[in-house]
Amino acid sequence: MTKARALPVRYRLGVAARVAAALAGGYAVAALVAIALGVALPIAREEAGTAGALAGMLALPVAAMGCFWAKSAARAWAGILIAAALFGGIAWAAGWRP
C-alpha cells in the first residue's frame, strides 16, 4: 500500500471553494432564476411559479458544472455572482423585493 499522495493545501482550498460555489452559489442562482420567471413571466402567477421551478431545477446542474469548469475558484465565484446579479436584476426590474 502506497502512502496517500498529499495534495497541496492550495488545491484543496480551491476545491472547497468550488464546492461551496456550486452548492450554495448554484442554489442561489437557481432560486433567482425561479424568482425571475415567477415574477416576470406575463402568465398566471401559479403558472409562472411552476415555470420558475422547472427552470430553476435545470439551472442548478448547469451552474454547478460551470463552477468546476472555471479556470479557478475565484472565477467560479465571479461567474456565480454575475449570474446571480443578472437574474436578480431581472427579478428586481419586474418588481421583486427580497
Place this chain on the structure above:
Amino acid sequence: MAPVKPGFRPSMTWLHDWSGLVIGWLLLAIALAGTLAVFRPEIGSWARPEVARAAVDPVESTQAAIGWLSAHAAKSPAWYLQPANDRSSTTQALWLDGNDYVTRALDPRTGSPAGIRDTLGGEFFYRFHFELQLPYPWGRILSASAAMLMVLAIITGIVAHRRFFADFFTFRPGKGQRSWLDAHNLLGVAALPFHLLISFTGALTLANLLMPWGAIAGYRGDEAALRRDLYPAEVTRAATGRPAPLVPIGPLLRRAEQRIGGHIGLISVIDPGDASAVISVTSADDDRLQIAHHVISFDGTTGRILAEQVERRPVLSVFNAFYGLHTARFAGALSRWLYFISGWMLTGLIATGLILWTAKRRERRRGRGFALVERLNVGFVGGTPAAFAAFFLANRLLPVAMAGRQMAEVHAVFWTWGAVLLFGAIRRPERAWTELLTLSAAACAAIPLVDIACGTARADGPGLGVGLTALLLAAGLGHAARRGWRPKLRAMRRERAAVA
C-alpha cells in the same frame, strides 16, 4: 488557483467521479426502492395472500371501505383512500387517529382490515424511495437533492464518456477496471434517456419543496393564495361541530366516475360525520400521462358539487406530465416492465460506478478515504439486496396476527441493513464481498422458497413476478459471488488431491 483538472472533459470527469461518489450509496438505495415501487400495487397484492385477487370495482371497494371507516374511525378528521382495482387487491386507507396517521389495507368487499396481515406491502418501497424513512421534510429534501446530484452525475458522465457509440458494443470481461468501466458505460448508454428522464423528473416531483421561490415571490409569500390557485378544486372549510351523516357514497362515486370519464383514484373525506364534510375525488392516473388530471369536491352531506377542475393550464399540465412520467402509473404492463428493467439498469449503473471509483484508484492512493469507500461499497452494493429481501421474507415469516407487524417488517430491513454495513466495515473487503453477495443471493432465493413453504405461493401475476424476479436476482448475485469462492474451492480441491 489551479483548475480541478485542465480542460472541459477532464474537469467534468473529475466532477462525475466525485459527485457520483458522495451520493452513490444513497442513490443506490433510492434507485432500488424506486424500481420495486414500479410494482407497488402488485407487491401489495403479493404481501397480502389472504385476499383473493379478483376483478374489483374501485367504486364498490371504496364504498365498503367508507362503510367500515364510518363505524371504526368515525372520530378521525380525515380519511384518504386509494381504491382497490385491477392492480391492487386491497383498498389502501390512511387516516388520522389522534395525532398519528394509521395506514391499513382494507378488504375490497367487506371494507375491513380483519384477517389481512398488517403490512405496508409495496407502500414501503414507494415511501422509502422519496422519504427515506426520515421525518418530514428532511427525507424528501435529501432525496430531491440526491436526484439533482444524479442529474449532474449523468450529464457530466456523458461529457466524460469519450467514445459514446463505439463503447456501446464493447465489453471486455475479466479485465478488472476496464471491465467495470465497460459495464458502467454499457448500462449507462443503453438506457440513457431513461436515466436522464427519471432523475430529472424525480427531482421535479419534489420541486415545490426544493425550488418554491418563484411561486413564493410571485405571491409575495401568500401561501394560502398560492395553494388556492394551484389546487382550485380543493375545498377547505372549518368543522361546524354539528353531526350529520355522509351522503350515500356509492351513487356519489358513480357520478364522479361519469364526470371523470374513467376510473376514480384518490378519495379523501375531510371531517366525516360533520355537517361541513367534504368528499374529494381525483381521477386515477391510469389512462393518461398527467397526474391528478380531474378533481371534484362534493359536499359530504348533500352530494352537491362544491368545486371541480380539469387541469388545462399549459405549464401545470407539462409539470403534471413530467410527474406522471416518473410515477409511471399511466403505463400498461409492457411499459411497466420496461420501467422496471431500466430501473435495474440504473441501479447497476450506480453500483458499477461505485466499484469503478475504487478500481480506478486501487493502484494509486490508498489512504483512509479509500478504505472507507471500499468498505462502504461492500456493505451497500453487496448487502442492500439482502436488506430489501428481508422485507419480503419478514412478510412471510412473522406470525400473521402479530401486533405491530407493519413496523416489524420495516425493522427487519433496517436491522439487516445495519448488520451488513457493519460486517462490510469490519471484515476484510475481498472476503466480505464474496460473503455478502452470497448472503444476498441466498436471501433472494429464499423468497420464493419460503413463499412455497408457507403455502402462500400463487401462480398469478404478482406471485410469478416476485418469485421469478427474486430467482433471477439470486442467480445474478450468486454468479458474482462465485468468482470470490473459486480460488478457495480450487485450494480445497488441491488439498484433497494432496491428501489422496
